[in-house]
Amino acid sequence: MPLLARSVQTPLHIEVRRGAVADLGAILSDGRISAGGDVAVVVGPGQGERIAELLEPTLGSADLFTTTGGSLDAANELGSKLRNRSYDAVVGIGGGKTVDVAKYAAMRRGLPMVSVATSLANDGIASPVASLVTDGIKGSYGVHIPIAVIVDLDFVESGPERHNRAGIGDVLSNISALADWELARQVRGEPVDGLAASLARAAAEALINHPGDMTDDDFVIVLAEGLISSGLAMAVCGSSRPASGGCHEIMHAIDTLFPETASHGELAGLGALFCTWLRGDERRLRQMSACLARHNLPRTPADVGLDDEQFAAAVAFAPRTRPDRYTILEHLDLGADEVRSRLGDYVDALDRDDD
Template sequence: MPLLARSVLTPLHIDVRRGAVADLGAILADGRISSGGDVAVVVGPGQGAQIAELIRPSLRSADVFTVSGGTLDAADDLGGKLRARSYDAVVGIGGGKTIDVAKYAATRRGLPMVSVATSLANDGIASPVASLITDGIKGSYGVHIPIGVIVDLDFVESGPDRHNRAGIGDVISNISALADWELSRQVRGEPVDGLAASLSRAGAEAVLNHPGDMSDDAFVIVLAEALISSGLAMAVDGTSRPCSGGCHEIMHAVDSLFPGTASHGELAGLGALFCTWLRGDLRRFGEMSACLARHGLPRLPAEVALTDDQFIEAVQFAPRTRPDRYTILEHLALSPTETRERLADYAGAIRDQLG
């Protein structure tokens, strides 16, 4: 008998709105995740005290744990604390580092995890991946997809604007990642999952073409839903392929060679724009460049405090960050001199847009 359908793991509950953190107890009960509030709430050091105070009235039975650093050690330490008693779920509230620590610890303890995002810096809020630092190097670890994903627009609005805008770069980079995936299919016969590609593309196109900005709730909701769709795309395919190509290879290379330069989303957007230029897709290059500029995101190495020499070094190193992945970088296999020439042309094209 032919296989007529497939099962796809997705969150049971998705909620993007204002006041979500204050209503967390009701959300967990309505979603049949925890009727009594016996959950482990994981917060970061920044807004942790404020969040703990806000949720206490609706989650009196919850234990609150504060984590910091986004490290594997922090996740292992949290996992040990989760053994103290029986919990219905782990609720990670905060930015990407806090949520990734909570995802990893929950997975290792076999507990469902609810992701409550207070910033929109990247697509990790709903992905089956935790990015954690060990021995100074950031690694990616497979985890269970969150059982619930909640975005509180009040906290997003009050958070650092630069962090939230970075999520735009991460979403836009999907366009380049999908082009790399299609290139790999044409050259190496790599299968492309149509559902995963559709989820990834839909969110990216929605953000790319939306006229609003971070001051507009309608745009922020579209961005949040696009980041969630990216996480679902990765869950569908079982890899980060729908959202990660040469763009993320460059991002990981910069992180390795020049740590602390810029955020994940900022570097992903810059890497995606450069890869699109290398691909020769001038229409897409123009659309993506205009979007990044409209939202004040970097398009040139100097805008993330990198010299041309450093950016060229990162592009040369980039394929080593994902040895099994085939992208425009592996396809062209540019020498340092050729990369310098392409970078000069790229910078000239951006200056022409400014002029």
């Protein structure tokens, strides 16, 4: 009998709304994740007191852990602490670093993990990947997909606007990542998972055509759901392929060569725009450039404080960050000198579109 369907791991519960952290006890109980609130709550260093105050009425039996740094060491340290008691689940509340530490620690202990995002900086909130720093280098570690994904719009609104806007660049980069995936199919015969591609594409298309901004709840919900869909796309195909191509290779290269230049989402958006220009896709270039400009996100190396020499070095180095991945960067095989010579044309193309 032919296989007519496939099973896909997804979160049991997804919720994007205001007041979600205060209602966390009810959400966990209603979702049959933890009826009694016996969970380990992991927070970052900046908001522990506020979160503890909100959780006390409904999650009084929870243990609160604070983590910092977003490193593999921090995740392993948290995993050791989780051995001291039996928990129903690990609940990571915060930004990407906190959620990733909680993901990895939960996996090591064999516990389900609940991702509660208080910022929208990248698509890690729902992905089966934890980005953790080891010996100064950020690496990606496969983990279980969260059993629930919750976004509290109150926390998002009160957080740094720049961090939240950065998520726009990460979702937008799906367009370039999918083009790279199709290129790999054409050149190397790499299989493309249609369902994963559809989820990633729908997220980007919904965002690129939305007229709102971060002051508009409707837009913020589209952004949050786009980040979640990107994470689900990765879970569907068991790879970051639908949301990570040459765009993320450039991002990882800049992180390696010039640390703390800009955030994940800001660099992913910039990398996606440059890769789209290299691809010669003028229609997409105009669309993506207009979206990034509308949301005050970087479009040129100068926007993130890099000169042409530095950006060219990063682009030339980028393929080394994902040796197994075929993108427009591997296809063109540009050296630093050639990238540098093309940067003027790239900036000119953006200026023409702005006029």
